[in-house]
Amino acid sequence: MSALQAARKTRSAVAMGLCVASAGVGLIALAFILAALFWNGFSGLNLKVFTEMTPPPGSAGGLLNAIVGSLIMTFFGVLIGAPLGMFAGTYMAEYGRNSKLTTVVRFINDILLSAPSIVIGLFVYEITVVQMGHFSAIAGSIALAFLVVPVVVRTTEDMLNLVPGSLREAATALGLPRSLVIRHVAYKAARAGLITGLLLAVARVSGETAPLLFTALNNQFWSTKLDAPMASLPVVIFQFALSPYKEWQQLAWAGALLITLAVLALSITARVLGAQRTSK
Incomplete structure (x- = not known):
């Protein structure tokens, strides 16, 4: 040697x-x-966490309103952001793969992917909270939607690009228009990957605190009104973890555990779907 x-x-x-x-x-x-x-x-995990509201200082209670608030805002954030991201990703992969618009959209999408969530929160604060004159769950959902869009755009484009062109050519040869080829061939072939991207987007926004601080703020009481401030699990964890009250600190630990388990479940599901897609 x-x-x-x-x-x-x-x-x-x-x-x-x-x-x-x-x-x-x-x-x-x-x-x-x-x-x-x-x-x-x-x-700190017990039945009260799921059945009682967030307590006043120095008292015991639960996280029911925060859990429900997080589910509501995450649902509407994904409901708003996922279709926009899927449509944009579909255009980039199917219609304008080599166009200048696709290059611009991809560049902006990469910026949104790496942008700090607090910047998104400040932007939505200016365009919604300031205009409405108060904090609301609507503003919180819009902020989460801005975080969902770039994740869904990237995964949709990547998954559709992996679909073999021969499948599209075969469907086109049978006389199907392009829109039906995308819906019935490309989407079905990339279904597992598209669902994986959606789950990753949900996991991405489920633990966000900064955007909700500037948009939905918080609410100690039960509220499902979208045009009013609404409690959310990340914001409650942030508030309770910094408090000097032992009861609040225990609830903060319990809330952090719930979010971690939820994100873990979503990540495992996404990996299982990804493994199924690659095995096929």
């Missing part, structure tokens, strides 16, 4: 050792975080 080969093997071994050590440090830190979360979260 030459000296050059020995030096290369040494550098490779050092680089591999540093990579393994870095991964180990990350996994150990993650293990400590999850251990603290599960230990404190399960200790």
Whole structure:
């Protein structure tokens, strides 16, 4: 073995050792975080969390209004953002794959993907809260929709680009118009990937706090009115975790555990669907 080969093997071994050590440090830190979360979260988890409202300072209570508020705003955020993202991704993959508009949309979408969520919250605050004169669940849903759109656009474009062109050509040869080819051939072939992208978008917005602080704010009481402030789990966790009250801190741990378990379930489902798509 030459000296050059020995030096290369040494550098490779050092680089591999540093990579393994870095991964180990990350996994150990993650293990400590999850251990603290599960230990404190399960200790504060009980039936009251799902049946009672957020309590006043120094009192025991639950997170029912915050859980329902998060579900409502996430639902409407996905309802608004997912179709827009799917339509944009469909255009980019099926109609304007090499057009200048697609290049511009892709560039803007990449900016939105990497933009801090607090910037989105401030933008929606200016265009909705300031104009309406008050905080509302509508503004919170719009803020979440802005976060859903770029995720769905990217996954929709990528999944449709993976559909073989021969499937489209065969459907076109049978006389189907382009719109039907997309709906009945391309969408069906990419269905698992499209659902995966939607689940990833839900997981992306389910734990967002900053946009909701500027739009939906919070509400200690039960409220399902979309034109009024509404409680949400991330905002309640933020508020309760910073409080000096032990009861609030326990509820914050329980809420953090609920969000973590929800995101974990969505991520596992997305990976299972992705594995099914690749196996086919």
